[in-house]
Amino acid sequence: MKTPYxxxxxxxxxxxxxxxxxxxxxxxxxxxxxxxxIIGGGGHGLATAYxxxxxxxxxxxxxxxxxxxxxxxxxxxxTLVRSNYRLxxxxxxxxxxxxxxxGMSDELNYNVMFSPRGAMFLxxxxxxxxxxAERGDAMRCDGIDAELLTPKQIAxxxxxxxxxxxxxxxxxxxxxxxxxxxxxxxxVAWGYARAADALGVxxxxxxxxxxxxxxxxxxxxxxxTRGRIxxxxxxxxxxxxxxxxxxxxxxxxxxxxxxxxxxxxxxxxPMVQSVVMSQSLHCYISQSDKGGIVMGGDPDNWPxxxxxxxxxxxxxxxxxxxxxxxxxxxxxxxxTWSGVTDMSFDGAPIIGPTPIDGLFLNGGWCxxxxxATPASGWTYAHTLATGKPHELNAPxxxxxxxxxxxxxxxxVGPMPNHR
Amino acid sequence: MYQIAxxxxxxxxxxxxxxxxxxxAVVDPVADAATAMQxxxxxxxxxxxxxxxxxxxxxxxxxxxxxxxxxxxxxTAVKAIGPEALP
Numbered sequence: 001m002k003t004p005y006x007x008x009x010x011x012x013x014x015x016x017x018x019x020x021x022x023x024x025x026x027x028x029x030x031x032x033x034x035x036x037x038i039i040g041g042g043g044h045g046l047a048t049a050y051x052x053x054x055x056x057x058x059x060x061x062x063x064x065x066x067x068x069x070x071x072x073x074x075x076x077x078x079t080l081v082r083s084n085y086r087l088x089x090x091x092x093x094x095x096x097x098x099x100x101x102x103g104m105s106d107e108l109n110y111n112v113m114f115s116p117r118g119a120m121f122l123x124x125x126x127x128x129x130x131x132x133a134e135r136g137d138a139m140r141c142d143g144i145d146a147e148l149l150t151p152k153q154i155a156x157x158x159x160x161x162x163x164x165x166x167x168x169x170x171x172x173x174x175x176x177x178x179x180x181x182x183x184x185x186x187x188v189a190w191g192y193a194r195a196a197d198a199l200g201v202x203x204x205x206x207x208x209x210x211x212x213x214x215x216x217x218x219x220x221x222x223x224x225t226r227g228r229i230x231x232x233x234x235x236x237x238x239x240x241x242x243x244x245x246x247x248x249x250x251x252x253x254x255x256x257x258x259x260x261x262x263x264x265x266x267x268x269x270p271m272v273q274s275v276v277m278s279q280s281l282h283c284y285i286s287q288s289d290k291g292g293i294v295m296g297g298d299p300d301n302w303p304x305x306x307x308x309x310x311x312x313x314x315x316x317x318x319x320x321x322x323x324x325x326x327x328x329x330x331x332x333x334x335x336t337w338s339g340v341t342d343m344s345f346d347g348a349p350i351i352g353p354t355p356i357d358g359l360f361l362n363g364g365w366c367x368x369x370x371x372a373t374p375a376s377g378w379t380y381a382h383t384l385a386t387g388k389p390h391e392l393n394a395p396x397x398x399x400x401x402x403x404x405x406x407x408x409x410x411x412v413g414p415m416p417n418h419r
Numbered sequence: 420m421y422q423i424a425x426x427x428x429x430x431x432x433x434x435x436x437x438x439x440x441x442x443x444a445v446v447d448p449v450a451d452a453a454t455a456m457q458x459x460x461x462x463x464x465x466x467x468x469x470x471x472x473x474x475x476x477x478x479x480x481x482x483x484x485x486x487x488x489x490x491x492x493x494x495t496a497v498k499a500i501g502p503e504a505l506p
Contacts (some may be wrong), residue, residue, distance in 0.1 A: 243464030252461040257489070302438035302473075305466050305490045312434055345460050401460040402453075414459050417438050 002198050004109050024190060025197035030204050033230035034062045036384050037222060039209050039245055040238035041065025043074040043185075043370065044362060046192035046203070047377020048237060048384065050108075053199035055378070056385035061201045062231075063193075064224060066208035070189025073240050076307075076339030077370040078262045078284050078297050080275055082119045082180035083144055086135040089395040089407050090348060094368070095144050096392055097375030098179060104374060110191030112183050113289060118157070119180035119275035120149065122324065124169045128279040132175040139177075149174045157273055160327045168323040169281065182275065182286055188373055212249045218357040219249060235360040235384050240340035241305075242350075242363030249356055254345040254401045255364050256416045258299040261309035261338040263317065265331040267291030276325070283320035285328075292334060295321045297367065299341065301417045309338035341366060343416035346406035351380055351393040360384055361398060366419070421492055426499035427479045435477040442470040442484055466490060472500070 003009050003020055013020055036052060038045045041063045052058045063069075081101050083094035105111050123129040136146035151163050154174050163171050193203055204226070213221035213228060221230035236245050246253050262284075272287040284297045296317040300310050314336050322329045344350060344364030349372065351362045362380045365372065379393035389397065400406055401414075412419045422430045446458045463469065471485050486496040498504075 241466075243462065244466055247463070247465075252457070252463060254460040254462070256462050256464055303441075303462075303464065303469070303471070303489050304492070306492060310433075402456050415440070417440075 002194070005111075024194040025203050028202045028204065030062060030064075030202065030207065030224070030226055030229050033221070034202070035060040035232045036235065037061075037229060037231035037233075038063045038235045038237050038384075039222065040072075040236065041069035041189075041193070041203060041205065042072050042237070042239070043070065043189045043192065043373040044239065044376045044380070045237040046189055046196055047373050048235065048362070048380040049201040049203075050192045050196040050199070051378050051381035052385060053196060053201055056381060058385055059200035062229065063196070063201060063203045064207045064209055064222070064229075065203070065205045068205050069193050069203060070186055073339040073341065073369055074185055074189045074373075076337050077185060078286070078294050079182045079185045079288075079370060080119065080180070080284060080286065081114065081183055081371040082177055082275070083371075084119065084121065084135065084139060084146060084175070084177045084180065085409055086138045087407055087409050088138070088142060090409055091139055091144055092142060093375055093379075093392050093396075094371060095142070096378070097372055100374035100378065101183065102179070104188075104191070108191035108195045110187060110194055112187040112191050114181065114183040115289070116179050116181040117274050118176050118178045119277065120154070120157070120174040120176040122154075122161075122174045122276065122278045123172050124278065124280045125172060129173050132173070132279055136175045145177055145179055147176050147178070149176055158276060158325075160271055160325050161276070162324060162326050169278070171324070176274070180275065182288070184289070185370060192377070209245060209248070212359070219359040231358075233358055233360065233384050233387070235362060235380060237362045237380065239342045239363045239365045239369055242342050242361065246354070246361060249354075249359055251354060251356070253361075253363070253398075254350070255342045256303050257305055257340050258302070258343050258416070259304045259306060259309045259338040260297065260299045260341045260367065261313050261317070261336060262294060262296030263314055263336040264288065264292040264294050264334050265328070266334050268293070268331065271327065272325070278320070278324065281320040281324070283317045285321050285325060293328060293331060295328075296336075299343070305340050307338055307340060309336070341369070343419065345401060345414040345416055346408040347410055347412065347419050348407035349376070349396050350398050351376065352383055352389045352397045353387070354398060423473070423485065423494065424497050425475045425478060425481070426483055426497055426504075427481055428475065431475070431478055435475060436473050437476045439472040439474055439482070442472060445472075468495065
């Protein structure tokens with residue numbers, strides 16, 4: 001049993017030089033076989049392992065990570081958590097996750113610094129406002145909070161927005177979800193890793209999957225850089241590189257990989273209270289707990305695995321942010337980053353079985369991976385434990401592209417690069 | 420930002436070009452449902468070279484096929500397509 005993180009533990013440590021702390025998770029050698037192998041030690045993979053052990057009692061589980069845990073897209077996002085989607089399949093799924101976010105620090109005994117500060121989508125014209133009202137209505141019909149704001153109400157929350165009529169993007173209103181917010185991205189991976197490890201899950205880092213062990217149409221294990229490991233069920237959870245890993249099993253996925261960029265400025269005193277987004281633009285603005293303004297979220301609109309984006313995309317994001325919040329122009333940029341994201345062909349994720357027995361897929365997260373972490377883990381654990389999807393991830397099957405049941409929030413069609 | 424050598428205009432800033440889809444994603448109008456679905460909805464998505472259809476949207480507006488590396492962005496071949504490519 002690990003020493004719990006608490007004020008009491010800290011106080012106890014004051015008398016022994018804080019020497020009673022143990023590593024947050026073990027560094028085990030891989031065993032010859034497991035009940036379940038999860039490929040990918042990001043937030044989603046670790047959450048899946050945690051819920052497999054906690055909810056389904058399956059503890060003979062390994063999480064295989066080719067580099068270090070949380071080093072992929074879990075560490076390369078804009079840390080936003082929200083459930084404000086119009087389509088019921090999406091908002092019900094993300095709302096289930098949002099509820100888990102609200103209790104996550106207690107559940108994991110790890111401070112994930114979840115800060116429900118409100119997330120608002122700005123509308124810049126009549127068309128935007130109609131779409132926002134429609135979205136808010138759809139959410140409220142399913143019991144999710146959404147509030148339509150007038151420019152006067154917005155000014156009270158975000159006084160630095162350019163609310164004048166001659167702004168480049170005049171602000172006509174917004175819809176806000178107060179229960180949405182931000183979280184500390186690394187802590188989510190570490191918290192799930194520590195909690196899963198305590199339940200007996202093996203987290204094996206620096207272990208790259210190089211192939212699958214096949215028996216007819218069944219996957220019975222994986223070949224890795226640390227040898228062959230057998231498994232009852234194998235789950236791919238490597239969004240960004242889903243096509244690569246699924247390709248090792250001979251699958252072609254409805255996914256194209258693109259890089260998605262964001263940036264952070266120097267730290268300043270509180271100036272952005274909520275998370276500001278826009279219906280017409282694609283720039284998210286929020287302030288981290290350290291004070292840096294985090295902006296961005298736009299992809300290079302062509303396939304790429306280069307974890308360095310094009311400067312023109314960052315320039316575009318900054319131009320948009322400065323046009324709606326001019327005071328940002330005074331800040332200096334600290335750094336930019338980019339992550340490789342799975343862009344699926346309808347903008348919704350894929351979680352469920354594949355045509356190959358024993359092989360499951362969780363990927364295609366597009367812009368929405370981080371906020372989905374707990375819901376993704378919960379439903380994927382259910383799918384891996386029972387072999388069947390949970391009611392929340394049933395709509396996100398791989399077959400939906402063949403059957404025409406796509407979940408296209410932005411109604412773009414099968415063009416990931418236009419989304 | 421890198422440059423793309425348009426077969427008609429010569430080297431131009433990549434910003435002038437837009438990506439459309441890969442060559443193997445063109446749907447044959449007489450293909451059966453399964454083949455059409457494969458073309459429309461699935462990609463090889465390699466971590467290496469792939470043949471991609473791009474358009475010089477903010478230039479001569481012609482279509483072309485780039486053989487482009489998806490990690491290094493190196494372009495190894497550019498081929499004109501469409502009526503302009505005919506002799």
